[in-house]
Amino acid sequence: MTSLSRLDTFHNEFVCFVKATAEDGAVGWGQTSSYNADITAAVFHRQIAPWALGQPVGDIAALVNRIERAEHKYPGSYRSRALAGLDTALWDMAGRRAGLPVTALIGGSAGALRAYASSMLRDITPEAEAERLKRICGEQGFTAAKFRIGAECGQDVDQWPGRTEAVIPAVTQALAGIDTLADANSGFSVARAVQVGRMLQDHGVGHYEEPVAWWDLEATQAVTQALEIDVAGGEQECDLATWKRLIAMRAVDVVQPDVMYLGGLSNTLKVAGWAAQAGLPCTPHAANLGLVTLCTMHLMRALPNAGKYLEFSIEGDDYYPWQRELFLGDPYAVTDGQLHVSEAPGWGVEVNPAWLERAEHRASVFGEDAGSDYARLYNATIAKGL
Template identity: 45%
Template sequence: MHRDRRQRPREAQPQSGDERARRSRQGRAARGRLRGAPAPGTRSARARTPSAPVPGSPWHGGSFYAARSSAVRAASGLESARDYSDDFRMQITAIRTHTAEPVSLCAVETSDGLVGWGQLGLFRGGLSAEVLHAQIAPQLIGKPSDDIDGLCRRVVIRDYKWAGAHFSRALAGVETALRDLAGKRAGKPVCELLGGRCGPVPVYGSSMRRDLGPEAELERMRRLQGERGFQAFKIKIGERWGADRDAAPGRTERLIERMPLVLEPGTRLLADANSGFGVARAIEIGARLEQAGFWAFEEPTPCLEWERWIEVASALTIPVAGGEHASSEQELGRMLRFGAVDIVQPDLGYVGGVGPALRVAEMAAASKRGCLPHSANRSLQFVFTLHAIRAFPDPPPFAECSIEETPWATGIYDPQPVVEDGVVRLSGEPGWGVRIRESWIAQAEARETRG
């Protein structure tokens, strides 16, 4: 008579060590298939294995930069957080925010009187500042300031159920301020503390506008190429979350057709749809971009359903980029793991600071894909991004640099980064190498958490 094994007690089914190991391997393989991973011995369902360099994609690494993966891993806090019970060195004594929408800066002061400056993730900075003072700052007062990633990790673990956009944006303010503090104390720029070296960073000119017609948009790019030496530009195509609509009839197709003809030969061309298309339209536009020789296609379909990017990428050879919206390094890691992007784009202000972005860059390098951070304005975050890229294990060929005039972003600090011959040169001064303008601080709303 057949007996149901489920009715037999576990202890009545002895297994050898080899049998237990075999069953364990089978279970892991089955769970992997449920999560979408390929079965052992099979290939991924994606038609094109993403990589960097992608065939036809001129991804450079190492020529402009000196970064050491081991130094990055050590600096990015991948070791366990230390026990602070008997350690009172360089205690954090006060955390202040200064908010003038849409920007909120963070100042961290330690017991030796030193102050480091950072910036919370942009837009609705007051809300993120509220989160910082209510949840994050009280956990950090009295703690030593030197193990930056250890401190931030403890905050994330303690409040893991609050994970999300404003929490990560608030944490980015403290994290970047602690980086500045560490650089000032060591007398070194942040990029050197991360394992890189100060020096020039190539940048691409990034348009934020859809209200300009194709000819006006391309004319200003042609002019900036002559004045500033940009060797790469990004245009906006479609309409933001436009469900296949265009900002103006025929604008997208005209830009794609004309851009290679107007700019200097060899200029790298990028296009950002900002979640503007459905899958079918994205594939159609992507084919046009390929034919015109574009370098990357950013956020082709709605970013909140980034799994659909896999369909787009599988049908095209142009690298698909995305991830700026993500508020955790874990989500960006999933994009890489499932092959949704060829180029992952963490935003340092949205993902929690420099440390998470460095770890994403490490993941991208390990999976042979690119990491090109999102940096859509010239606020302090632009400076943070330049320093981080100098320490990436496989740096991108350029950083994003907005070509828009935004006084709310550029009126915060000095010296302002200047694009000359297509590059920005970091100052080499300690920390972020900038000074916050007293006039900006005076007009901002201040709030403090102190021990």
């Protein structure tokens, strides 16, 4: 099996694309998780690339696991965000090599996916949000939509007094016949979360996301046990051992791994598999139109326990100016409330050369001064079988 000879990154503050090149000339494109992408690119070249270069590209999950072990003193978000760049580039390379979309490599197929219109806004009045979601669902055919309640990590202090109590009836009445989801972004205490959850149930909302501090699994479990509505969560969690515990204790009814926060497709497949064994659906988190939503589409087309819908951000350039012109063509065209995974190989997109032209470029090359002395020593030791 051919090995990895070169890793190039192209970044600005928000996005970092990764180009992986193998010894035989095969190429794949991936992306690290968005935001602080300049920091993530530095982590990528210091802590990911040295362990990956010279390694076989055939078993992506094994390579990811190897890097996690080599960098075991640095668990957590940035290691995972950077690893996602390597993992997603190697999956793209595998797809391009096979002439298949990534979804076909993991048991799925090209085709349509039901999406929900995901609002990211809280600084919008309940009336304006109800009107906006109704219009967007009407125009684009969405049959499900998510709105925001509470305040992000708000400790029971609402975005402004009474907003939560007002937005729940306003949106659910405006969206009669459309499935509704609500996201609290860790906004509530257990007591307040249960109170709001009952309000959501009474208004027919079907999905209640991150009701309490996401890192407090026991508090999340308490809310899940107290309510009928499906409690969903897990988007921030990048630690596989914690994922196992979260699923074993059934802290949520619906798991929501984020392909990029979790280190890539390989780790997300593990979490989705554990959830399937526990009988839990997987509705991944995908909050912007960088590569994460496309990777999530390929994943969902393959999961036996895929949730009811794909998260699809409805926010435009004013909220996400950095999303502009990342790709050639539009992988995110919506038809009748659905998105489509194409038959094109890999992730099925090309990064826009004009965007790459404007980005900061770095390269780590096998055999050149790629990585730390520690990495070289470790790799030499492994190669000798010591």
